Amino acid sequence: MARKPVEWPPRVFLARSCQAAMKILLSTVLCLCLASAWADHDDDHHDVPDRCLGLEMDAVTVSEEGMPFFFKGHYLFKGFHGKAELLNGSFPELDTADHPLDHIDAAFRMHFENAEDHDHVYFFIGDKVFAYYKHKLEDGFPKPISEVFPGIPDNLDAAVVCPMPDCEENEVIFFKEHEIYHFHVGNKKVEHREFKTMANCTSAFRYMEHYYCFHGHQFSKFDSKTGEVHGRYPKEARDFFMRCSNYSGETDDLERERCSHVHLDAITSDDAGNLYAFRGHYFLQRDGNNDTVKADTIETSFKELHSEVDAVFSYEDHLFMMKDNNLYKYKVSEPHVLAEGYPKPVKDELGLEGPIDAAFVCGDEHTAHVIKGDHIYDVDLKATPHVASNERPLSLIKKVDAAMCDPHGVRVIVGNHFYHFDSIQLFVAGKAIPEQHRVSMDLFGCDH
The missing domain is CATH 2.110.10.10 (Hemopexin-like domain)
Known part of the structure; x- marks a missing residue:
């Protein structure tokens, strides 16, 4: 005898239909999430800067240990070779979910033996300054730039420390467009100067007792007192401050x-x-x-x-x-x-x-x-x-x-x-x- 088809009660049929729909919906959502995560991962991968492509660094300084640090957007390059790493891995307070970072304006290490903030590393972002010591943010920071460095403007282009006798006194040189500010650390006095022979600095760097102004992916060595540039400059930064195989054709081997x-x-x-x-x-x-x-x-x-x-x-x-x-x-x-x-x-x-x-x-x-x-x-x-x-x-x-x-x-x-x-x-x-x-x-x- 042939069996009659089973007729599901309406409530059972409705429940099973909903379960099937939910499974399909969950599978779809899961796939979309995975696809989105992979896309984000891929975007992050492509956004990581490569110093050998001729980058304009946002800021340059040396760490407390004397290692050169190069900053670009959310990233940090340590030393003269190696890949970029996320900045918030070393300085988490600079780039947070509440205050996402676009770029660092300027940075330097204070290096005066008798100064209270000797070997502190300063970062300038907009109208704020952050002070780190031994990779830890100092209490009370960030602070307004005007409070810590009175007379120095916001939204700087570059900064570099200048101890005696390289400068007449222990100073910090700040750069903003064509304006040059010599900040005297002892009495907080500010002098305005003009460096006529040097292009605007996008970052500045004191290294091995010499002073370097970076403009784009090129640099010039300058006199810290007069700003004068002697010799054949600008030169390609990748040729001297980075380990890259794609050297420029302008510098001889x-x-x-x-x-x-x-x-x-x-x-x-x-x-x-x-x-x-x-x-x-x-x-x-x-x-x-x-x-x-x-x-x-x-x-x-x-x-x-x-x-x-x-x-x-x-x-x-x-x-x-x-x-x-x-x-x-x-x-x-x-x-x-x-x-x-x-x-x-x-x-x-x-x-x-x-x-x-x-x-x-x-x-x-x-x-x-x-x-x-x-x-x-x-x-x-x-x-x-x-x-x-x-x-x-x-x-x-x-x-x-x-x-x-x-x-x-x-x-x-x-x-x-x-x-x-x-x-x-x-x-x-x-x-x-x-x-x-x-x-x-x-x-x-x-x-x-």
Whole structure:
């Protein structure tokens, strides 16, 4: 007997229909939310600025630790290379949901030893100033600019600190369009001056005791008292203050590499006293006989390496160059010829996994001193197999960018500076860090 079709009671039918509709609605809403979230994520990704595209930075300063900070919109670039990160990750009060940030107008680090706010970092946004110490917002801030710096206008373009004797007194120089304000920190007196030979600054920066005015993605070095600009300026900021491969065509390779403030990746000198210094895609070579300097791409002279060397040392008329987990051995000659069988694993040649931070050999020794992290190792190059031994911690400098040994001692490069130690023992276990020297000026004769 055929079954009769089931006739649902009206209330049951209505309930099941509603359940089905709700499932469809929830699925649709979920899809829309996911699509919206993905779109937002994609938009955020595309909005992240790239310093190598020739950006006009909103503000530039150095942190309490001396690291350059470059600001653009909601983002912060730390140092001379690396990607942007969100500003509110480091200074959350500057960019909040209640007061979203468009851009920072100006920033500087107060750096007068006897000032109450020594090493405070100031940020200027509209008519407000924020003061940070050790990355924490000071009590009572933000405050009106007129309260903290009376006589200084709102909506500034740039600011830079100027200690004696660079300025006649300890001062802060503020820029707004064509107006220049010298604020005397001691008595809060303001002097108006005019810098006739310099374009309007979109940001300003004191670095290595020199003063730089940025206009767009170019900069000029200026006299802090007169504002005068000497030499061939403006210059491309990416050539000197950032590590970018797409350099401008207006700056020659030699000037850029000699005067760049970006740290070196590796450095060494050969038996003839020729110095080799590597940075990004380029290297500098200084002649040991007459101190002339030339620059070229790494790929031109060391074609198997292409770019970005981790460490290098010279031994028995060869350059041993490390990149990631590989070691390349080149004959010191013109052109530089890769030895047969190379590259080889760093582990096989030095007894350590790559990458290596720095390495050097002193004089006629047969020991390679290899730095990895904050430890140094010795490798006997005459022994077989090569084994990393005598591990010991570095006492004074915990992060080394490059190092070399010459007849005068050990030179250790950290950022834009190097330190000279009379012996490896003083470098490894010394009690006092020696005087800083500038890489660009003291090694390569640059004037800034």
